[in-house]
Amino acid sequence: MHFRSFIPRFAPRFAQLRGLRNWMVQSRARTVSVIGLSSVVGLSTWASVRPRHSMLLHARSFDGEAAGSMGSANASNKGSKLPHISVYQYETCPFCSKFRAFLDYYGIEYEKVEVHPVFKREIWFSSYKKVPIMVAGETQVNDSSFMVSVVRTAMLLDGDINKSLEMYPELPEEAESERANKYNIMYGNTEDIDSRSEERRWRRWVDDKLIHVLAPNIYSTPRQSLQAFQYITEVSNFNTFERYLAKYIGAFTMYFIAKHLRKKYEIQSDVRQAIYGCVNVWMKGIGKKRMFLGGDKPNLADLAVYGVLSATEGLDTFDDVMKNTKALKWYQGVQYHVRNHTGAPPSSNN
Template sequence: MKRFIGLAAIGRAIEGGTVTSGSTSTTHHRFLQAALYSSSSFSSAESRWFSHHEIAKHSRRSAAHSIAGTMFFSAAASSLAEDVHAKEQTPSKKFLPNDVVLYQYEACPFCNKVKAFLDYHDIPYKIVEVNPMNKKEIKWSDYKKVPILMVDGEQMVDSSDIIDKLYQKIHPEMPVDSGSEGREERKWRGWVDNHLVHVLSPNIYRTPSEAIESFDYITTHGNFSLTDRIIAKYAGAAAMYFVSKKLKKKYNITDERAALYEAADTWVDALKGRNFLGGSTPNLADLAVFGVLKPIRHLKSGRDIVENTHIGDWYARMESMVGASSRIMA
């Protein structure tokens, strides 16, 4: 019974409510943001987005389908991925942290934003997966959401604030979002948090089967008992399917796939022919979009967005630039 009460509380949190514990009313992290962007656990070699075999196969099809530039596996994407430079190395010895720990939900888009930044800058980090049902792993913190990043004992919270602070530590001489290029970067970082994530949710839970697919990560990640995994996967998927309908109405989305495709093409249009919004290398907005989209890469919505928009080539370049995870095992 407690588990179902917990799911009800999660639903309230998604709709902007609060969960009260004792005499303290705390706004909890929206579990939707932990699960609706979820994906199965695959290695990069297994990922259909990054498979060299799939790149070659779809390259042969691209001309016949007249969709050059829209397929992630196109020959153009493969060529561009080979041409880009290696990802940025930490440019200053002023920031060499000894211990970086990320408290996260595997499927949380905001946690993945932080990971994209850490991976791109080759900053080693450990991960603590938080149980979304009881959040016992972060009971020590007054901040009851994820991501939480601990850097040599210093607590950082809120994905955008975390990234800003890390950027300043890496580039102490360079203000974040400064100048005209900075204003453009700031605009699109806001677009990610205030629009893109809201478009994703109705798509990922569009049908019962897609909702269940999105909860598959529960079975392979986190500190869950077998019972908790089964309940979270099926009861959670059912709850979020209905919640997504409310979110669709809240954000005036009539056709969820059309809204998703429009968001992807809006981002591609913002590039104005550049490899990245940052020009020859990604900026913080590029990393934010990449991080938010990364958890859906194995889902139907992720496959559909690649097949029906022009975002695939950019994503291929980003995957090459960000490179392998900098995660280290605890």
């Protein structure tokens, strides 16, 4: 009797305690998620540790419900017969920047969808969770380099993305080697075999060499790491709580992860010299007689290198590279062509 008489008396307090406990559990989970976010943001946005076997093709068609949720999937692309293109991305990801540079150069209109680095609600429809992801019409294609090849080939096939995809047979899921023709453009002729081979070789070099020196440079010191996360958190779709934790915990975490990446990819201890060396190798490949690797205009390799380096604009890494290599004139030249869409086909309205 006495015990039961206490229950109503203390029930409100018990409810408060349960509420406090639930709040603490949720807060702890939230904090753990954001601490995890710190490394996810750094690694995902700069994408320097992506294994090659994870870059296989994942292409599929959406059903009506999925396609409808993405807006005007049936809209025609201005200046071409390509379908409406949505790019699911991180603004600071070099792979994403590389693909955007390609689209911008060719004047291809597209919708950018910024993906939350942890929750990834924007790509709920995809089993593949890396970015960038392209949805062209009702077809999803992954991997930035492969996306470039598929779209460029489609441009030569009256904008038919699915017909373009048929030219790139899909490898088994368990295969660890990337597709042999991922960097190929199916031009349908044998003209300029040497220049096409050179273009493919340098596009592969961007993914195999240049990308890997970014993170060790961007996060080389605590100050530079904080500088990078200041920008990352400004352009990512975080709330205030996530932004604060991601900025400081992320900067601290990536400073140490960058050191691990330097050892993993056997990059010299002076990481600045490593990236200078990569850029100088690129400029030597262009040579003194060409403005771009593509000659008078950028080719796909020019756009790939430009796109990756443009992801570091506003950071000390970018400023140092431009000051200590001969890439500035080339970079500004590609930037001009990209921003003015000089690769765009003539408008059908003209």
